[in-house]
Amino acid sequence: MKPTLFEVMRMSRICRMALVTCLGSFILVIFYFQSMLHPVMRRNTFGMDICCRKGSRSPLQELYNPTQLELSNTAILHQMRRDQVTDTCRANSVTSRKRRVLTPNDLKHLVVDEDHELIYCYVPKVACTNWKRVMMVLTGRGKYSDPMEIPANEAHVSANLKTLNQYSIPEINHRLKNYLKFLFVREPFERLVSAYRNKFTQKYNTSFHKRYGTKIVKRQRKNATQEALRKGDDVKFEEFVAYLIDPLTQREEPFNEHWQTVYSLCHPCHIHYDLIGKYETLEDDSNYVLQLAGVSSYLKFPTYAKSTKTTDEMTTEFFQNISMEHQTQLYDVYKLDFLMFNYSVPSYLKLE
Numbered sequence: 603m604k605p606t607l608f609e610v611m612r613m614s615r616i617c618r619m620a621l622v623t624c625l626g627s628f629i630l631v632i633f634y635f636q637s638m639l640h641p642v643m644r645r646n647t648f649g650m651d652i653c654c655r656k657g658s659r660s661p662l663q664e665l666y667n668p669t670q671l672e673l674s675n676t677a678i679l680h681q682m683r684r685d686q687v688t689d690t691c692r693a694n695s696v697t698s699r700k701r702r703v704l705t706p707n708d709l710k711h712l713v714v715d716e717d718h719e720l721i722y723c724y725v726p727k728v729a730c731t732n733w734k735r736v737m738m739v740l741t742g743r744g745k746y747s748d749p750m751e752i753p754a755n756e757a758h759v760s761a762n763l764k765t766l767n768q769y770s771i772p773e774i775n776h777r778l779k780n781y782l783k784f785l786f787v788r789e790p791f792e793r794l795v796s797a798y799r800n801k802f803t804q805k806y807n808t809s810f811h812k813r814y815g816t817k818i819v820k821r822q823r824k825n826a827t828q829e830a831l832r833k834g835d836d837v838k839f840e841e842f843v844a845y846l847i848d849p850l851t852q853r854e855e856p857f858n859e860h861w862q863t864v865y866s867l868c869h870p871c872h873i874h875y876d877l878i879g880k881y882e883t884l885e886d887d888s889n890y891v892l893q894l895a896g897v898s899s900y901l902k903f904p905t906y907a908k909s910t911k912t913t914d915e916m917t918t919e920f921f922q923n924i925s926m927e928h929q930t931q932l933y934d935v936y937k938l939d940f941l942m943f944n945y946s947v948p949s950y951l952k953l954e
């Protein structure tokens with residue numbers, strides 16, 4: 603018996619419904635597997651979106667989505683430090699964001715660890731030698747195990763570490779978004795005195811004497827001897843300060859990295875740093891980074907007593923012979939570093 607027209611239409615409708623149902627089921631299956639491969643981004647209490655990768659947790663996840671329900675005192679401390687930088691950048695937007703876009707050359711201080719998804723902005727005179735040693739261990743894939751076995755001069759060989767400026771623009775953006783970014787800071791004038799002592803009072807630093815010492819003596823010393831003009835190895839701290847605040851110096855070329863401001867080296871108003879460690883709490887902050895990276899069970903930040911370390915008392919002595927006018931001008935140069943990283947104005951300063 604041939605089916606009636608009504609029955610044919612009914613069967614056609616049933617087939618279409620079955621097809622739609624099957625297609626819908628197929629789409630749901632695809633969506634399910636996609637969700638397994640690319641989990642949904644979770645919003646956390648810090649307001650950042652962190653993707654939860656199956657099978658492992660990145661340092662960013664460990665920081666912003668901690669496994670424990672309550673935030674540790676350490677996590678709260680670092681959140682306060684992040685907020686301090688954000689607030690300072692906002693309040694000083696004209697000064698701190700002179701340029702709206704960074705170039706790859708601005709990223710040459712950001713060391714990348716692909717294996718542990720870390721980016722470290724190194725600041726000279728803030729334990730950067732030891733941190734470079736640690737980064738060589740992390741990126742060496744078994745080549746190194748003890749940071750202190752790496753000679754200091756080898757830690758500063760640029761070829762031993764990869765920096766962010768070596769990547770393409772899309773690769774740079776991906777890493778800035780997905781890797782944990784950190785830096786270490788120090789009381790600005792203590793860091794400055796440390797740089798002066800290391801580069802101008804040590805006889806072996808002839809390259810600095812020739813490059814900067816001779817220039818400083820020529821500009822800042824009246825009746826300089828021919829030997830001082832030729833060697834540049836006896837620069838006084840007062841002359842060094844006068845050189846730093848001289849408008850000609852700042853127009854001529856950027857500061858050397860050893861006395862450049864942190865905000866100019868690491869660009870914290872353009873790059874969101876997840877952790878801001880401090881020289882004053884170096885060991886605790888360093889090991890917290892290693893804990894987030896999941897390597898604290900076999901790697902500790904190296905610590906050792908260094909009798910030549912620049913202290914606050916030593917810094918006070920160096921500033922005794924600096925005039926009030928020069929102290930004020932020097933503070934203006936480093937003011938953003940003081941504010942961003944919550945360092946109070948030193949008690950020994952006599953500001954106008």
